[in-house]
Amino acid sequence: MDDEYFQAINDNSPIIAWIHNISLNQQKYMKSKIKNYDFGHNVRYLMFIYDNPNCSQEDLVNMFCQSKGNIAKILKKFEEDGYIKREINPNNRRKYMLNSTEKANKLIPEFRQISKDWEIEVGLTDDEEFKKKLKEIAVKGMKLLDSY
Template sequence: MDVKLIEPISRKLNHLGRAYLNLVAKKVENLGISRYYYALTYICYHDGKLTQKALANELGKDKSIIVNIIDTLSSEGFVYREVNPADRREHLLKVTEKAKKAVPKIIEAFEELNNSISAHVSDEEMKIFNSVLLKMGDNIKPLTVSETNNETKP
Protein backbone atom coordinates (compact mmCIF):
# COMPACT_ATOMS: atom_id res chain seq x y z
CA MET A 1 0.00 0.00 0.00
CA ASP A 2 1.31 3.44 -0.95
CA VAL A 3 0.85 5.90 1.86
CA LYS A 4 2.08 9.44 1.72
CA LEU A 5 3.05 10.87 5.09
CA ILE A 6 1.97 14.47 5.54
CA GLU A 7 2.78 16.33 8.72
CA PRO A 8 -0.07 18.59 9.83
CA ILE A 9 0.91 22.25 10.25
CA SER A 10 -0.74 22.12 13.66
CA ARG A 11 1.85 19.62 14.90
CA LYS A 12 4.67 22.17 14.69
CA LEU A 13 2.52 24.94 16.13
CA ASN A 14 1.35 22.74 19.02
CA HIS A 15 4.90 21.62 19.77
CA LEU A 16 6.16 25.22 19.86
CA GLY A 17 3.18 26.34 21.93
CA ARG A 18 3.60 23.58 24.53
CA ALA A 19 7.34 24.20 24.81
CA TYR A 20 6.76 27.95 25.20
CA LEU A 21 4.10 27.52 27.88
CA ASN A 22 6.27 25.03 29.79
CA LEU A 23 9.07 27.61 29.86
CA VAL A 24 6.67 30.35 31.01
CA ALA A 25 5.41 28.04 33.75
CA LYS A 26 8.96 27.44 34.99
CA LYS A 27 9.76 31.17 34.98
CA VAL A 28 6.68 32.10 37.01
CA GLU A 29 6.17 28.99 39.15
CA ASN A 30 6.92 30.94 42.33
CA LEU A 31 3.94 33.26 41.68
CA GLY A 32 1.29 30.61 42.39
CA ILE A 33 -0.32 30.69 38.97
CA SER A 34 -0.81 27.35 37.24
CA ARG A 35 -1.88 28.50 33.75
CA TYR A 36 -3.86 31.12 31.83
CA TYR A 37 -0.97 33.58 31.98
CA TYR A 38 -2.04 35.63 28.98
CA ALA A 39 -5.67 35.74 30.08
CA LEU A 40 -4.55 37.15 33.43
CA THR A 41 -2.39 39.81 31.79
CA TYR A 42 -5.30 40.71 29.50
CA ILE A 43 -7.72 41.01 32.43
CA CYS A 44 -5.20 43.11 34.35
CA TYR A 45 -4.70 45.42 31.37
CA HIS A 46 -8.48 46.04 31.26
CA ASP A 47 -8.96 45.84 35.05
CA GLY A 48 -12.62 46.42 35.88
CA LYS A 49 -13.67 47.28 32.32
CA LEU A 50 -13.89 43.79 30.85
CA THR A 51 -16.81 41.38 31.01
CA GLN A 52 -16.56 37.61 30.74
CA LYS A 53 -18.31 37.83 27.36
CA ALA A 54 -15.83 40.43 26.09
CA LEU A 55 -12.92 38.27 27.28
CA ALA A 56 -14.38 35.28 25.43
CA ASN A 57 -14.67 37.34 22.24
CA GLU A 58 -11.16 38.78 22.55
CA LEU A 59 -9.50 35.46 23.26
CA GLY A 60 -11.65 33.54 20.78
CA LYS A 61 -12.79 31.09 23.44
CA ASP A 62 -16.15 29.55 24.21
CA LYS A 63 -18.01 31.15 27.13
CA SER A 64 -17.87 27.92 29.16
CA ILE A 65 -14.08 27.80 28.77
CA ILE A 66 -13.87 31.41 29.95
CA VAL A 67 -15.87 30.48 33.05
CA ASN A 68 -13.30 27.75 33.80
CA ILE A 69 -10.43 30.21 33.24
CA ILE A 70 -11.98 32.80 35.56
CA ASP A 71 -12.83 30.15 38.16
CA THR A 72 -9.22 28.91 38.13
CA LEU A 73 -7.72 32.40 38.33
CA SER A 74 -10.21 33.26 41.08
CA SER A 75 -9.43 30.16 43.14
CA GLU A 76 -5.72 30.99 42.83
CA GLY A 77 -6.43 34.49 44.18
CA PHE A 78 -5.77 36.55 41.03
CA VAL A 79 -9.17 37.76 39.83
CA TYR A 80 -12.70 38.27 41.01
CA ARG A 81 -16.04 39.06 39.45
CA GLU A 82 -18.05 42.14 40.28
CA VAL A 83 -21.58 42.84 39.10
CA ASN A 84 -21.63 45.54 36.42
CA PRO A 85 -23.64 48.45 37.86
CA ALA A 86 -24.66 49.47 34.32
CA ASP A 87 -26.02 45.98 33.52
CA ARG A 88 -26.57 43.70 36.47
CA ARG A 89 -26.61 40.62 34.18
CA GLU A 90 -22.91 41.15 33.43
CA HIS A 91 -19.86 40.57 35.57
CA LEU A 92 -16.81 42.78 35.32
CA LEU A 93 -13.46 41.13 35.85
CA LYS A 94 -11.10 42.70 38.36
CA VAL A 95 -7.66 41.74 39.57
CA THR A 96 -6.42 41.38 43.11
CA GLU A 97 -3.29 42.88 44.62
CA LYS A 98 -1.67 39.47 44.15
CA ALA A 99 -2.31 39.76 40.41
CA LYS A 100 -1.01 43.33 40.27
CA LYS A 101 2.27 42.08 41.71
CA ALA A 102 2.43 38.95 39.52
CA VAL A 103 1.47 40.37 36.12
CA PRO A 104 4.65 42.44 35.59
CA LYS A 105 6.68 39.27 36.25
CA ILE A 106 4.55 37.30 33.79
CA ILE A 107 5.00 40.01 31.16
CA GLU A 108 8.74 39.96 31.82
CA ALA A 109 8.74 36.18 31.27
CA PHE A 110 6.86 36.65 27.97
CA GLU A 111 9.35 39.31 26.85
CA GLU A 112 12.38 37.19 27.76
CA LEU A 113 11.00 34.13 25.97
CA ASN A 114 9.87 36.12 22.95
CA ASN A 115 13.37 37.57 22.65
CA SER A 116 15.04 34.20 23.17
CA ILE A 117 12.97 32.25 20.66
CA SER A 118 13.15 34.99 18.05
CA ALA A 119 16.93 35.33 18.33
CA HIS A 120 18.53 35.04 14.90
CA VAL A 121 15.15 35.82 13.32
CA SER A 122 15.19 39.13 11.50
CA ASP A 123 12.48 41.76 11.86
CA GLU A 124 11.50 41.03 8.25
CA GLU A 125 11.18 37.29 8.99
CA MET A 126 9.00 38.07 12.02
CA LYS A 127 6.76 40.27 9.87
CA ILE A 128 6.43 37.44 7.35
CA PHE A 129 5.78 34.90 10.12
CA ASN A 130 3.04 37.05 11.64
CA SER A 131 1.55 37.77 8.23
CA VAL A 132 1.45 34.06 7.36
CA LEU A 133 -0.20 33.21 10.69
CA LEU A 134 -2.84 35.89 10.13
CA LYS A 135 -3.55 34.62 6.61
CA MET A 136 -3.81 31.03 7.85
CA GLY A 137 -6.15 32.19 10.60
CA ASP A 138 -8.31 33.95 8.02
CA ASN A 139 -8.25 30.85 5.80
CA ILE A 140 -9.32 28.50 8.57
CA LYS A 141 -12.27 30.59 9.83
CA PRO A 142 -14.68 29.68 7.02
CA LEU A 143 -13.64 26.03 7.33
CA THR A 144 -14.54 25.94 11.02
CA VAL A 145 -17.89 27.61 10.33
CA SER A 146 -18.70 25.13 7.58
CA GLU A 147 -17.60 22.23 9.82
CA THR A 148 -19.93 23.52 12.55
CA ASN A 149 -22.77 23.56 10.05
CA ASN A 150 -21.82 20.04 8.83
CA GLU A 151 -21.09 21.37 5.38
CA THR A 152 -18.07 20.62 3.30
CA LYS A 153 -16.40 23.28 1.22
CA PRO A 154 -13.45 22.88 -1.11
Protein backbone atom coordinates in the same frame (compact mmCIF):
# COMPACT_ATOMS: atom_id res chain seq x y z
CA MET B 1 18.13 17.75 13.65
CA ASP B 2 19.65 14.37 14.45
CA ASP B 3 18.30 14.06 17.97
CA GLU B 4 15.32 11.68 18.24
CA TYR B 5 13.50 14.25 20.36
CA PHE B 6 13.25 16.59 17.40
CA GLN B 7 12.47 14.07 14.66
CA ALA B 8 8.77 14.91 14.73
CA ILE B 9 9.57 18.50 13.71
CA ASN B 10 10.27 18.18 10.02
CA ASP B 11 9.37 19.82 6.75
CA ASN B 12 6.43 17.45 6.27
CA SER B 13 4.80 18.42 9.56
CA PRO B 14 1.63 20.49 9.17
CA ILE B 15 2.11 24.17 10.02
CA ILE B 16 -0.64 23.97 12.63
CA ALA B 17 1.40 21.28 14.46
CA TRP B 18 4.35 23.68 14.62
CA ILE B 19 2.12 26.45 15.96
CA HIS B 20 0.67 24.10 18.56
CA ASN B 21 4.18 23.02 19.55
CA ILE B 22 5.30 26.64 19.92
CA SER B 23 2.28 27.46 22.08
CA LEU B 24 2.71 24.46 24.36
CA ASN B 25 6.44 25.06 24.77
CA GLN B 26 5.82 28.70 25.69
CA GLN B 27 3.27 27.58 28.30
CA LYS B 28 5.70 25.03 29.73
CA TYR B 29 8.44 27.66 29.89
CA MET B 30 6.16 30.13 31.69
CA LYS B 31 4.99 27.45 34.09
CA SER B 32 8.58 26.54 34.97
CA LYS B 33 9.53 30.18 35.58
CA ILE B 34 6.54 31.06 37.78
CA LYS B 35 6.09 27.79 39.66
CA ASN B 36 6.21 29.66 42.99
CA TYR B 37 2.88 31.32 42.16
CA ASP B 38 0.85 28.14 41.47
CA PHE B 39 -0.72 29.56 38.30
CA GLY B 40 0.52 26.89 35.93
CA HIS B 41 -0.43 27.66 32.37
CA ASN B 42 -3.50 29.57 33.61
CA VAL B 43 -1.31 32.66 33.87
CA ARG B 44 -2.25 33.36 30.23
CA TYR B 45 -5.84 34.08 31.33
CA LEU B 46 -4.70 36.48 34.01
CA MET B 47 -2.47 38.28 31.50
CA PHE B 48 -5.40 38.51 29.06
CA ILE B 49 -7.62 40.07 31.75
CA TYR B 50 -4.85 42.53 32.61
CA ASP B 51 -4.43 43.48 28.94
CA ASN B 52 -8.19 43.72 28.28
CA PRO B 53 -9.89 45.61 31.12
CA ASN B 54 -13.61 44.92 31.46
CA CYS B 55 -13.38 41.78 29.33
CA SER B 56 -15.90 39.01 29.90
CA GLN B 57 -15.74 35.31 30.62
CA GLU B 58 -17.02 34.78 27.09
CA ASP B 59 -14.03 36.74 25.73
CA LEU B 60 -11.72 34.23 27.42
CA VAL B 61 -13.77 31.28 26.13
CA ASN B 62 -13.52 32.61 22.58
CA MET B 63 -9.86 33.64 22.68
CA PHE B 64 -8.52 30.45 24.23
CA CYS B 65 -11.10 27.98 22.84
CA GLN B 66 -11.82 26.65 26.31
CA SER B 67 -15.13 25.50 27.75
CA LYS B 68 -17.24 27.90 29.79
CA GLY B 69 -16.99 25.53 32.74
CA ASN B 70 -13.20 25.38 32.63
CA ILE B 71 -12.88 29.16 32.40
CA ALA B 72 -15.43 29.64 35.20
CA LYS B 73 -13.42 27.33 37.48
CA ILE B 74 -10.18 29.20 36.76
CA LEU B 75 -11.82 32.60 37.28
CA LYS B 76 -13.34 31.47 40.57
CA LYS B 77 -9.88 30.54 41.86
CA PHE B 78 -8.39 33.82 40.63
CA GLU B 79 -11.16 35.72 42.39
CA GLU B 80 -10.80 33.73 45.64
CA ASP B 81 -7.04 34.33 45.57
CA GLY B 82 -7.54 38.07 45.04
CA TYR B 83 -6.13 38.34 41.51
CA ILE B 84 -9.31 39.44 39.72
CA LYS B 85 -12.57 41.15 40.52
CA ARG B 86 -15.90 40.76 38.78
CA GLU B 87 -18.35 43.59 38.35
CA ILE B 88 -21.78 43.43 36.76
CA ASN B 89 -21.70 44.90 33.27
CA PRO B 90 -24.07 47.91 33.34
CA ASN B 91 -24.87 47.32 29.65
CA ASN B 92 -25.79 43.68 30.16
CA ARG B 93 -26.63 42.78 33.73
CA ARG B 94 -26.32 39.05 32.97
CA LYS B 95 -22.58 39.43 32.25
CA TYR B 96 -19.62 40.33 34.39
CA MET B 97 -16.70 42.57 33.55
CA LEU B 98 -13.37 41.11 34.63
CA ASN B 99 -10.46 43.19 35.86
CA SER B 100 -7.14 42.38 37.46
CA THR B 101 -6.57 43.59 41.00
CA GLU B 102 -3.60 45.49 42.36
CA LYS B 103 -2.23 42.16 43.60
CA ALA B 104 -2.17 40.83 40.03
CA ASN B 105 -1.04 44.13 38.54
CA LYS B 106 2.17 43.92 40.58
CA LEU B 107 2.99 40.49 39.09
CA ILE B 108 2.04 40.94 35.44
CA PRO B 109 5.12 43.00 34.42
CA GLU B 110 7.36 40.18 35.71
CA PHE B 111 5.29 37.59 33.83
CA ARG B 112 5.30 39.72 30.69
CA GLN B 113 9.11 39.95 30.84
CA ILE B 114 9.43 36.18 31.20
CA SER B 115 7.20 35.76 28.16
CA LYS B 116 9.18 38.37 26.22
CA ASP B 117 12.46 36.69 27.15
CA TRP B 118 11.12 33.40 25.77
CA GLU B 119 10.01 35.08 22.54
CA ILE B 120 13.45 36.61 22.05
CA GLU B 121 15.22 33.34 22.86
CA VAL B 122 13.18 31.37 20.30
CA GLY B 123 13.35 34.07 17.65
CA LEU B 124 9.87 35.57 17.67
CA THR B 125 9.96 39.22 16.75
CA ASP B 126 7.71 42.23 17.09
CA ASP B 127 7.34 42.37 13.31
CA GLU B 128 4.02 44.18 12.88
CA GLU B 129 3.24 42.50 9.54
CA PHE B 130 3.82 39.07 11.04
CA LYS B 131 1.58 39.85 14.03
CA LYS B 132 -1.09 41.30 11.74
CA LYS B 133 -1.08 38.15 9.59
CA LEU B 134 -1.33 35.85 12.63
CA LYS B 135 -4.24 37.87 14.01
CA GLU B 136 -5.95 37.76 10.63
CA ILE B 137 -5.61 33.95 10.52
CA ALA B 138 -6.94 33.65 14.10
CA VAL B 139 -9.96 35.82 13.31
CA LYS B 140 -10.70 33.89 10.11
CA GLY B 141 -10.54 30.65 12.08
CA MET B 142 -12.98 31.98 14.67
CA LYS B 143 -15.35 33.22 11.95
CA LEU B 144 -15.16 29.87 10.19
CA LEU B 145 -16.30 28.14 13.38
CA ASP B 146 -19.15 30.64 13.77
CA SER B 147 -20.46 29.66 10.34
CA TYR B 148 -21.16 26.06 11.48
